[in-house]
Amino acid sequence: MLKLNGVTRRYGDIVALDGLDLIVPDDTYLSLLGASGSGKTTLLRLIAGYEEPNEGEVLLNGERLDGKPPHRRDIGFVFQNFALFPHLSVSDNVAFGLRYRESGAIESKAQIRERTEDALNLVGLDGFGHRGVGEISGGQRQRVALARTLVTEPRIVLLDEPLGALDANLRARMCDELRAIRERLKVSFLHVTGSETEALTMGDTVAVLADGKIAQVDDSSTLFSQPKNPAAARHLNAWNLLPGVVEGGALRTSVGLLPIVEQVADNTPVQLAVRFDEIGVCDPAQVPEAHDHFEATYVTGEFNGPTALSFFRTPDGELIQVVDHLSDSRLPDLKEGQAYALHFPPDAAVLFKGAA
Ligand SMILES: Nc1ncnc2c1ncn2[C@@H]1O[C@H](COP(=O)(O)OP(=O)(O)OP(=O)(O)O)[C@@H](O)[C@H]1O
Incomplete structure (x- = not known):
């Protein structure tokens, strides 16, 4: 050893x-x-x-x-x-x-x-x-x-x-x-x-x-x-990280208030991590019930063969990535410059305490 x-x-x-x-x-x-x-x-x-x-x-x-x-x-x-x-x-x-x-x-x-x-x-x-x-x-x-x-x-x-x-x-x-x-x-x-x-x-x-x-x-x-x-998540190149601060039991992020499951004291800086393949994309009026969501604009896509990577930009400029597997495609036809709801089941989100 x-x-x-x-x-x-x-x-x-x-x-x-x-x-x-x-x-x-x-x-x-x-x-x-x-x-x-x-x-x-x-x-x-x-x-x-x-x-x-x-x-x-x-x-x-x-x-x-x-x-x-x-x-x-x-x-x-x-x-x-x-x-x-x-x-x-x-x-x-x-x-x-x-x-x-x-x-x-x-x-x-x-x-x-x-x-x-x-x-x-x-x-x-x-x-x-x-x-x-x-x-x-x-x-x-x-x-x-x-x-x-x-x-x-x-x-x-x-x-x-x-x-x-x-x-x-x-x-x-x-x-x-x-x-x-x-x-x-x-x-x-x-x-x-x-x-x-x-x-x-x-x-x-x-x-x-x-x-x-x-x-x-x-x-x-x-x-x-x-x-x-967050360091491990970042290196895997498969997780989006959204920095925020806990406020009244929810997370205040640049994309708005997101619910959190864990009990965390107010004012604690945290990062919310959601894997690229756990995020769904839909019209902001059609978010599946019980899913958390935020809005972002579609920027561009990258076709890698069996998978397709889509890039979105939040209003304050964070880049969010979504992976779709072509054999089991989940994404609608995306139009550049259009706003979509990016949604995920609450248990797909991981919370890391500490500032970004
Ligand atoms: N002989 C040296 N003198 C001064 N700085 C050095 C020396 N060797 C490495 N460093 C610095 O130490 C850090 C680590 O370097 P190292 O070569 O171990 O990284 P690495 O992970 O192998 O990088 P890469 O993947 O680019 O090869 C870097 O900031 C590098 O600039």
Whole structure:
């Protein structure tokens, strides 16, 4: 088990990580979701030993890692741009780590060949060993990078946006393969990404990194349907957040007074969250009974194939998003510039206490 306790990393005035706690259990695929600049790479570099924390500790199976040089940590790192040696063949790239390991370096040529072939076989690249890394595709380079890491039998594998350099089709295929390879090896993978879809698809568990801390750790479906705070909700790119203040048992927002179910003291700042797919759209005169609603103007739509995303603007300029699934379409024909009622069942709304 990898454990980070109160890890802080500062760069001058920038606090990249701020007393962060995280546990990566054994035999787990953990995705770490964070926006650009949220500290994802910094976190991986700290675990691998390319950086040291200003405060806090990094423990692997109870043993302190911080302070140890990278080559003594038994941590595998798959870099964002793969970082292969361009002048070496696929096999030599994979074998490199075995020859030059500080402890347990393997010198027998036969043994190196066998381990290298096993690693290439594992990532589906048998027969490619003699090629130059310039003579293979992006997806294959990605696999070489993975094989080069796995051949050293690391205790945990860190993957820094491993699918970022691949096109969409290949990304989907590599998603499945990464999961399958990990399941065969039983070693934990910590995969960082800025893409919510990738994080939710890949991870048995997903951790959200925001403001230098972990905002939430949960399995994908719990995280998606029950974010615990606005930071987690925002990263899922599936929730609208409406800031407001509690007033006489209801919520005063920029779109008017909305009922709330929870008992919250007056003047408490809160944010009301409603998922994109929980909002219905209708004529303001035809709001379904028992649904809460507010008015907004239709701005534009975005067609994504199986789903369509519609954008609305509230009178004070908040952007609200509504998702419709084409196989089960709920939305009327929308006209740009027209006002609609956006409605939702009261139990679809989640209330987060605290100012936006
Ligand atoms: N060597 C450095 N010197 C100064 N600031 C740094 C350094 N490395 C990172 N930072 C800052 O720390 C913060 C976190 O950076 P980091 O690269 O970890 O983010 P990230 O989540 O990996 O971003 P991205 O997804 O864009 O790669 C950023 O504000 C960045 O500018």
